[in-house]
Amino acid sequence: NAGVTQTPKFRVLKTGQSMTLLCAQDMNHEYMYWYRQDPGMGLRLIHYSVGEGTTAKGEVPDGYNVSRLKKQNFLLGLESAAPSQTSVYFCASKQAGEFREQYFGPGTRLTVT
Amino acid sequence: AQSVTQPDIHITVSEGASLELRCNYSYGATPYLFWYVQSPGQGLQLLLKYFSGDTLVQGIKGFEAEFKRSQSSFNLRKPSVHWSDAAEYFCAVGVISNFGNEKLTFGTGTRLTIIP
Numbered sequence: 620n621a622g623v624t625q626t627p628k629f630r631v632l633k634t635g636q637s638m639t640l641l642c643a644q645d646m647n648h649e650y651m652y653w654y655r656q657d658p659g660m661g662l663r664l665i666h667y668s669v670g671e672g673t674t675a676k677g678e679v680p681d682g683y684n685v686s687r688l689k690k691q692n693f694l695l696g697l698e699s700a701a702p703s704q705t706s707v708y709f710c711a712s713k714q715a716g717e718f719r720e721q722y723f724g725p726g727t728r729l730t731v732t
Numbered sequence: 733a734q735s736v737t738q739p740d741i742h743i744t745v746s747e748g749a750s751l752e753l754r755c756n757y758s759y760g761a762t763p764y765l766f767w768y769v770q771s772p773g774q775g776l777q778l779l780l781k782y783f784s785g786d787t788l789v790q791g792i793k794g795f796e797a798e799f800k801r802s803q804s805s806f807n808l809r810k811p812s813v814h815w816s817d818a819a820e821y822f823c824a825v826g827v828i829s830n831f832g833n834e835k836l837t838f839g840t841g842t843r844l845t846i847i848p
Contacts, residue, residue: 623775661736661822661838662776675833709775718764718783718826718834723775 621645623724625710631730632700640695640727642710648722649715651693653677653685655706656726662709668693669715700731734759734825738839745813746847753808753842755823764826765806766836767797771819779821782806793817818846 626641642651649670654662664677668687682704684696693712697704707728711721735758745751757763764783768776780791787799797808806823823839 659741659840661840663838664836711775717828718766718781718836720778720781721776721836723777725773725775 623710623712623722625708625724625727627727628725629728631732632697633732634701636700637696637698638700638729639697640708640710640729642693642695642712642724643691644693644710644712644722645691646712646714646722647690648712649690650713651687652711652713652721653683653693653695654709654711655679655704656709657706665695665708700729702731705729705731734763734827734835734837736823736825736837736839738821738823738842740842741840742843742845744845744847747815748812751808751810751813751817751844753821753823753844755806755808755839756804757806757823757825758804759825759827762801765797765799766824766826767791767795767806767808768822768824768838769793769819770822770841776822779808813844813846815846815848818844820844 623644652667653665663679666685668674671690674685686694707726710724713719713721737756766781767779770776782789782799820841820843822841826836
C-alpha cells in the first residue's frame with residue numbers, strides 16, 4: 620500500500636495563478652482532510668470530507684476550494700494564489716469512527732511570489 | 733474553545749538521555765489527547781493517544797505519555813532517546829463539536845535535536 624500520496628511535492632506560483640493539489644489514498648478511508656502548516660502555528664484545518672461527494676469547511680477555508688468526486692481522491696484548489704498561501708500543505712485520511720488515527724501524506728511545499 | 737500549548741519550541745537532548753516534552757490543554761471536559769511526530773520532510777505519524785482509563789499510555793517507538801487532569805497536561809516521555817528521535821513533535825486535542833463533528837486542534841510543535 621502506498622498510503623497517502625500527494626502531488627506535487629513542490630510548486631512555485633506567481634500571485635494570481637491557480638493550481639490544484641491532489642491527494643490520493645489507497646486505504647479505503649471515508650474521511651479526508653487538508654491542512655496547512657506554517658512556522659510557529661502548528662497545523663490548521665482547511666477543508667475536510669466525510670465521504671465521496673461531500674466536503675465541509677475547516678478552520679481556515681478562505682481562498683481554497685475542494686472536491687471529492689472519488690472516494691480515494693481529495694483535491695485542493697487555489698483559484699487565485701496569494702503570498703499568504705505560501706505554506707506546506709498536508710493531506711490526511713482516516714476510517715470512519717470517533718478519532719480514529721489520521722494518516723498523513725508527505726506534504727506539498729507551495730511558494731507564492 | 734479548546735486550545736493546546738507546547739511551551740518548548742526547541743529542545744536539545746544528548747543521545748541516551750531521558751526526554752520529556754510538555755503539553756498543556758484548555759478544555760472544559762476531558763478531551764481526546766494525541767501526540768504526533770513529524771520527521772524531516774515527512775507527514776505526521778501518530779505516536780499515542782488517550783481517550784479514557786489508565787492515565788499512562790504507551791505508544792510506538794518507546795514513547796509514553798501521562799494524562800494529569802489536575803494540571804491539564806499530557807506530557808510525552810522517553811527514558812532513553814536515540815538519534816532517530818530527532819523530529820518535530822505535536823500535541824493535539826480532539827473534541828466533538830455541537831454539530832457532532834470531530835475537531836482536532838494541534839499545538840505549535842516542539843523541535844527535538846539529539847546530540848551525540
